[in-house]
Amino acid sequence: MSNLTEVTNVKAKASKKTTSMETRIRRAGILFALPWIIGLLAFYAYPLFSSMYYSLTNYNVISPSQWIGFENYITLFNDDLFWKGLKNTLAYALMQVPLAIMFGVTLAMLLNLPVFGQGFLRTVFFLPSLLPVIATTILWQWLLNPQFGLVNAFLEKIGITGPGWLGDTTWSKPSLVIMTLWVLGNSILIYLAGLQDISKDYYEAADIDGANWLQKTFHITIPLLTPVIFFNMIMGVIHALQEFTLPYALTYGTGNPAESLLFYSMYLYNNAFLYMKMGYASAMAWILFVVVMLITVVLLKSSGKWVFYQGDD
Amino acid sequence: MKKRSSRLFLMMVVSVLFLFSVIACSNKQSNGDKDSTDNGNSNSKEKVEITFWHNWETGPSGESIEKSVQKFNETHPDIVVKPVYVAPDGGDSVSSKLVTAVAGGNPPDVMLASRYGIAEYKEALEPIGELAAKDGITEDNFYKWAWGEASYEGELLALPYDGTARALFYNKEHFREAGLDPENPPTTIEELEIAAEKLTKKENGKYTRFGFIPWFGEGWLYSWGWAFGGEFVDNDNIVTANDPKIVDALKWETDFAEKFGIKDVTSFVSSAGTNATNPFFTGQLSMMVTGNWMLSQIEEYAPDLDYGVTYIPTPSGEDFNTFVGGRVLLIPKGVKNLDASWEFVKWMCATEEGQSFKKITGEFAAMPEVNEKLYADDPSQDIFLEVLPNGKYRPVVLAGNMMWDELAKAPDLVMNKQGTPQEILDGITEKINKEIENKKAQLE
Numbered sequence: 001m002s003n004l005t006e007v008t009n010v011k012a013k014a015s016k017k018t019t020s021m022e023t024r025i026r027r028a029g030i031l032f033a034l035p036w037i038i039g040l041l042a043f044y045a046y047p048l049f050s051s052m053y054y055s056l057t058n059y060n061v062i063s064p065s066q067w068i069g070f071e072n073y074i075t076l077f078n079d080d081l082f083w084k085g086l087k088n089t090l091a092y093a094l095m096q097v098p099l100a101i102m103f104g105v106t107l108a109m110l111l112n113l114p115v116f117g118q119g120f121l122r123t124v125f126f127l128p129s130l131l132p133v134i135a136t137t138i139l140w141q142w143l144l145n146p147q148f149g150l151v152n153a154f155l156e157k158i159g160i161t162g163p164g165w166l167g168d169t170t171w172s173k174p175s176l177v178i179m180t181l182w183v184l185g186n187s188i189l190i191y192l193a194g195l196q197d198i199s200k201d202y203y204e205a206a207d208i209d210g211a212n213w214l215q216k217t218f219h220i221t222i223p224l225l226t227p228v229i230f231f232n233m234i235m236g237v238i239h240a241l242q243e244f245t246l247p248y249a250l251t252y253g254t255g256n257p258a259e260s261l262l263f264y265s266m267y268l269y270n271n272a273f274l275y276m277k278m279g280y281a282s283a284m285a286w287i288l289f290v291v292v293m294l295i296t297v298v299l300l301k302s303s304g305k306w307v308f309y310q311g312d313d
Numbered sequence: 314m315k316k317r318s319s320r321l322f323l324m325m326v327v328s329v330l331f332l333f334s335v336i337a338c339s340n341k342q343s344n345g346d347k348d349s350t351d352n353g354n355s356n357s358k359e360k361v362e363i364t365f366w367h368n369w370e371t372g373p374s375g376e377s378i379e380k381s382v383q384k385f386n387e388t389h390p391d392i393v394v395k396p397v398y399v400a401p402d403g404g405d406s407v408s409s410k411l412v413t414a415v416a417g418g419n420p421p422d423v424m425l426a427s428r429y430g431i432a433e434y435k436e437a438l439e440p441i442g443e444l445a446a447k448d449g450i451t452e453d454n455f456y457k458w459a460w461g462e463a464s465y466e467g468e469l470l471a472l473p474y475d476g477t478a479r480a481l482f483y484n485k486e487h488f489r490e491a492g493l494d495p496e497n498p499p500t501t502i503e504e505l506e507i508a509a510e511k512l513t514k515k516e517n518g519k520y521t522r523f524g525f526i527p528w529f530g531e532g533w534l535y536s537w538g539w540a541f542g543g544e545f546v547d548n549d550n551i552v553t554a555n556d557p558k559i560v561d562a563l564k565w566e567t568d569f570a571e572k573f574g575i576k577d578v579t580s581f582v583s584s585a586g587t588n589a590t591n592p593f594f595t596g597q598l599s600m601m602v603t604g605n606w607m608l609s610q611i612e613e614y615a616p617d618l619d620y621g622v623t624y625i626p627t628p629s630g631e632d633f634n635t636f637v638g639g640r641v642l643l644i645p646k647g648v649k650n651l652d653a654s655w656e657f658v659k660w661m662c663a664t665e666e667g668q669s670f671k672k673i674t675g676e677f678a679a680m681p682e683v684n685e686k687l688y689a690d691d692p693s694q695d696i697f698l699e700v701l702p703n704g705k706y707r708p709v710v711l712a713g714n715m716m717w718d719e720l721a722k723a724p725d726l727v728m729n730k731q732g733t734p735q736e737i738l739d740g741i742t743e744k745i746n747k748e749i750e751n752k753k754a755q756l757e
Contacts, residue, residue, distance in 0.1 A: 060755075062416055062434065062436045147581065148584060164576060164579065164580045167580050168576075168580075169729050254722060255722075256722070258731055259731075272409075273402065274408075274714045274715075275712070275714055275715050275748075276408075
């Protein structure tokens, strides 16, 4: 910005000849950024602020909207399905995020071991992430099929009667978590990068001190991986709270069985595009935004206690 | 110093916004000009091109669309219909795309849509009641279910295009095997239960075949509610989903599941395949309620299946009816060539020529006289044709989509012990009526 002020100062003096090279570069820079600025204003800022406005009206896209103040929000707080959706989503996030971190970190550490076929194994674990979500859904629907599914067939072999998985209210959300744990490729990639970022010095020092593998893992690797874990945690929470495609494709939007898979964003979608209650849905979106913000702030505040950056002290 | 830089930034933002609005305005203008000249030209010259949105691209349905349009274009030299496939956004519905297109000022000229639920976006539709009246198209030309479901409180919203009816399909081979008369299928609920029990097979504690599962296929609460003699709205169009007879129907459905073990039944349903792996085709299910479109599917996937079709049983064994759904052709608000659009809609829905293309899909025309001719020599459609005049349609209310979702969930909620049938249906009735009231208040 200080450079910008220089520009204006130069202009104020009205000495065109002295328009320096730097000024022209500035101008060109802004010009180059203009498409982005326009895009941001038109496709982010405008929809963002209009959805805030519409959340205070009973907008249905076609007819003119009427200002109703906070009525949408009040109705929402008395809406059973809103609470059900919120509870389901939070319960799911509470299961999915910690498990995803545990799985991701463990897998990344294993894939970081210098063993034969390391590159091949990394590819294998990344591959599921390349599948479209719908394909993943259909695949797992068959694997978890209570009668003919591979999972239950395997469980039966070892003497366990498998649950109804997606048809059972207690198992439906865990089933979903299992599906998402299968597509961890992207976060594993980030963990791997984080692992390779840890300075070898620490391990060498630990070797000299005679630390064993376990000690190195818990006193060097994991503490120094916390910045990456923290990043993946925040992203994971945001994704989990917005989970939509998987449960929607699985249940065709119904949230069966017994609304146990009715996720927040599914109910939002139904309100917006099925029941023509765009204002109501906008209000839901803003509440979700507040929830995500709150959780993120809490996590951010807590991070000071458990996230360690290399070479800090 | 700081102030100045921020002022510069603000100025930039404003100028960008200004630029934007100028572009937007000029665009609109040029578009408008173009359109008006287009219209002028088409009037003086010959051909008007209209866009027709549909969500059937493949199979017999796609073929019926293609052939209909082809025939129309041949017989109407001054109009060219251009069919455009639009992917449905859920079930049979493309309503959100239509609403967006209308709001954006660029709707298609005609659209094929699920008849059900159009009342909810009626403000996006061109009212065609007057056009229909002018051309002498009245409810006498159509089935009651077709016309009724296409109108909201007496106002015609679109022209009904077709209908799909439901009946009980049963496996004759299984009937013989279980000692039942394959030519004498169950007609009462009691007989249905007895047959279901006889047909069900269990080996080593695991079901290998189910006789019947009430809500499998098209056994919606609507189908059974009507079979039990219930009504989902009263004369004032107030929702009555807690009609005692509908409560009975739901109770019967869920008691049925309880008898065979809810867990086994639900896991069977949730693992059932579709198309070629439909459990009715593979012999895992002996009876199912399904629609007449299943006839062509059986022909395709299980041509050797020895099956029969009969009425959906009722408690008394008489007064059979059927749940009829179907589609309309609608004209969105703000179309450029209303006359041409109407001409196409009229030809598709209200002429024998247009309606006869329904034969390709095996579904029914919305006009009784056309069906009589189309299916005169097809005995497999007899049962359907017989109950069709007595067809029931889902109430046309302002919260129809929500009502569908809620009722579809009801058996599942009862079976998962979220409430008794009475409680669940009371809750739904209250919720839907409140929603309708809210939407009505909004319209005023």
